[in-house]
Amino acid sequence: MINNCEQCVVKNKAICSALDPDELVAINRLSRKVSIKAGQALIWEGDDSLIVANVVEGAFKLTSSLEDGREQIIGLLYPSDFVGRPFGDKNEYTVTALADSKVCVFSRSDFDQFVREHPDLEHKLLQRTLTELDRVRRSMLLLGRKTAAERVASFLLEMSDRLADSSCSVVGGNLEQFALPFGRQQVADILGLTIETVSRQMTQLKKNDVIALPDHRNVQILDSMRLQNIADAGAA
Amino acid sequence: MINNCEQCVVKNKAICSALDPDELVAINRLSRKVSIKAGQALIWEGDDSLIVANVVEGAFKLTSSLEDGREQIIGLLYPSDFVGRPFGDKNEYTVTALADSKVCVFSRSDFDQFVREHPDLEHKLLQRTLTELDRVRRSMLLLGRKTAAERVASFLLEMSDRLADSSCSVVGGNLEQFALPFGRQQVADILGLTIETVSRQMTQLKKNDVIALPDHRNVQILDSMRLQNIADAGAA
DNA sequence: GGATCACATTGATCTAGATCAACACCAGAA
DNA sequence: TTCTGGTGTTGATCTAGATCAATGTGATCC
Numbered sequence: 001m002i003n004n005c006e007q008c009v010v011k012n013k014a015i016c017s018a019l020d021p022d023e024l025v026a027i028n029r030l031s032r033k034v035s036i037k038a039g040q041a042l043i044w045e046g047d048d049s050l051i052v053a054n055v056v057e058g059a060f061k062l063t064s065s066l067e068d069g070r071e072q073i074i075g076l077l078y079p080s081d082f083v084g085r086p087f088g089d090k091n092e093y094t095v096t097a098l099a100d101s102k103v104c105v106f107s108r109s110d111f112d113q114f115v116r117e118h119p120d121l122e123h124k125l126l127q128r129t130l131t132e133l134d135r136v137r138r139s140m141l142l143l144g145r146k147t148a149a150e151r152v153a154s155f156l157l158e159m160s161d162r163l164a165d166s167s168c169s170v171v172g173g174n175l176e177q178f179a180l181p182f183g184r185q186q187v188a189d190i191l192g193l194t195i196e197t198v199s200r201q202m203t204q205l206k207k208n209d210v211i212a213l214p215d216h217r218n219v220q221i222l223d224s225m226r227l228q229n230i231a232d233a234g235a236a
Numbered sequence: 237m238i239n240n241c242e243q244c245v246v247k248n249k250a251i252c253s254a255l256d257p258d259e260l261v262a263i264n265r266l267s268r269k270v271s272i273k274a275g276q277a278l279i280w281e282g283d284d285s286l287i288v289a290n291v292v293e294g295a296f297k298l299t300s301s302l303e304d305g306r307e308q309i310i311g312l313l314y315p316s317d318f319v320g321r322p323f324g325d326k327n328e329y330t331v332t333a334l335a336d337s338k339v340c341v342f343s344r345s346d347f348d349q350f351v352r353e354h355p356d357l358e359h360k361l362l363q364r365t366l367t368e369l370d371r372v373r374r375s376m377l378l379l380g381r382k383t384a385a386e387r388v389a390s391f392l393l394e395m396s397d398r399l400a401d402s403s404c405s406v407v408g409g410n411l412e413q414f415a416l417p418f419g420r421q422q423v424a425d426i427l428g429l430t431i432e433t434v435s436r437q438m439t440q441l442k443k444n445d446v447i448a449l450p451d452h453r454n455v456q457i458l459d460s461m462r463l464q465n466i467a468d469a470g471a472a
Numbered sequence: 473g474g475a476t477c478a479c480a481t482t483g484a485t486c487t488a489g490a491t492c493a494a495c496a497c498c499a500g501a502a
Numbered sequence: 503t504t505c506t507g508g509t510g511t512t513g514a515t516c517t518a519g520a521t522c523a524a525t526g527t528g529a530t531c532c
Contacts, residue, residue: 064377067469072380074373085370087363092370119355126362127323129369134321134328136372137310141300143379144308144428148519184480192380197519199481215528216480233303384489420510433489435511452497452510 004028008104013080014054015128018120030110036097043084043095052084052111058101059181062093063189073190075136078162082128086112098181143192151191152201153231156211160221177220184216205230240264244340249316250290251364254356266346272333279320279331288320288347294337295417298329299425309426311372314398318364322348334417379428387427388437389467392447396457413456420452441466 005011005024019027033056036042042053045064055077062075074093077083085091086108106114115122142151163178180187188195205211210227212220221227241247241260255263269292272278278289281300291313298311310329313319321327322344342350351358378387399414416423424431441447446463448456457463 062373064373066377066381070381072377074376085366088366088370093373116355116359119352119358122355122358122362123352126358126365129362129365130321130324133365133369133372134324136369136376137298137300137329140310140372140375140379141302141308143376144425145302145306183478189380194520195480196482196521200519203481430490431510432491432512436489439511 010080015124053103056102246316251360289339292338
């Protein structure tokens with residue numbers, strides 16, 4: 001079988017980890033694995049919510065836009081994250097692959113029904129949703145009240161945190177060095193800034209030896225204490 | 237019995253509506269009704285998550301702050317809304333009463349356990365959390381990418397929508413006139429602006445006959461089409 | 473190697489919204 | 503009635519970050 005939950009690389013981290021072997025077989029029948037090329041969209045803002053999915057490999061962004069093209073990235077998804085809007089009829093955002101990716105897709109109605117029949121699965125989904133809500137609320141403080149320097153510093157810390165989870169490197173704490181899965185424009189769209197401002201803030205941090213930039217995608221944190229201070233209060 | 241779910245005014249709208257009479261009796265034993273004066277906090281940012289609650293009466297704000305006092309309102313709560321962080325150990329925000337209020341409080345550990353034993357209740361909680369996540373994501377676009385005029389217009393439309401729900405007035409559509417449950421500073425903290433900018437935008441809308449302001453707390457929408465246009469694209 | 477293209481940095485200028493500063497309005501107290 | 507304190511408006515100025523405009527850089531293809 002091509003599409004086997006038993007062999008799935010994220011089965012222990014995704015919501016599926018709530019299921020026992022029998023149930024895995026059952027949900028397996030409802031799912032299909034789909035490959036998505038970098039740049040391709042999986043879900044469109046405003047469309048009916050017809051599918052949900054688990055990210056198996058790669059990375060995605062959630063975006064919401066205004067008619068004139070201004071765009072805000074409202075979420076990022078990595079392997080084992082859940083995508084889509086269960087129990088609701090509209091998708092309020094677009095989901096686009098940032099890199100070549102694989103997802104495990106369900107029809108929303110199948111999934112909704114399966115979830116209702118498996119409370120442990122629903123519990124996992126609730127926990128994820130609550131965690132995501134906390135994260136999103138944190139970014140409201142960032143977008144509403146932080147300066148450009150604070151935003152960039154907060155962002156770098158959060159990325160080092162999240163990428164530490166998914167890579168198999170240093171346990172626990174932050175990662176010293178990591179590769180951003182996206183370019184400057186995307187960083188700007190996450191932080192509610194322009195590409196130029198992001199660039200200037202990064203070079204500033206570099207000049208002050210808070211970070212090093214081996215190349216445009218890689219970031220090395222040299223002084224995480226100082227970065228933390230900048231993130232919280234803006235003190236250089 | 238003072239504390240009777242049977243007679244609760246929000247029992248049909250709060251998550252409790254998932255429970256049958258027997259279960260209501262059971263959850264009743266876990267809860268106590270608490271009155272909170274306007275301005276008092278129910279939960280503090282950074283504290284351990286020891287309680288959760290349903291709002292019975294009044295209104296609350298969720299806030300997150302920076303050390304120097306900058307504050308962002310990251311959510312508003314009205315009767316029948318759920319407060320607090322179940323299945324997690326820290327509160328990431330402060331919850332403060334905006335008006336004299338009543339809540340129905342549970343110890344978090346009691347509540348967590350009860351929820352796990354009642355999948356229908358957990359389902360309601362999940363639905364609410366998903367809806368809230370959608371709402372919060374919408375405000376990320378507002379905070380990250382909208383101009384002051386767009387923010388104020390969006391805010392007025394959202395308030396007219398939400399207050400229509402809780403009051404027993406016009407069914408469905410927006411409310412023509414409504415009373416904001418808070419002052420200009422709070423509006424500023426919701427929109428990531430200063431009090432002066434909010435004030436200027438409001439008077440601008442008044443001058444253009446898009447809204448009327450009978451007094452500082454009351455707003456009447458005169459031309460909701462135009463308000464909608466301003467909210468989405470900024471065209472005056 | 474050079475040409476091309478996409479992306480990032482850097483610099484010069486502009487502007488939306490912040491900040492600073494009066495002033496207005498209203499409710500309650502004396 | 504006047505006084506007083508809190509809240510809101512309005513005006514003048516300032517500035518962080520946007521916008522406009524080159525200029526760099528590095529990967530891919532010939």
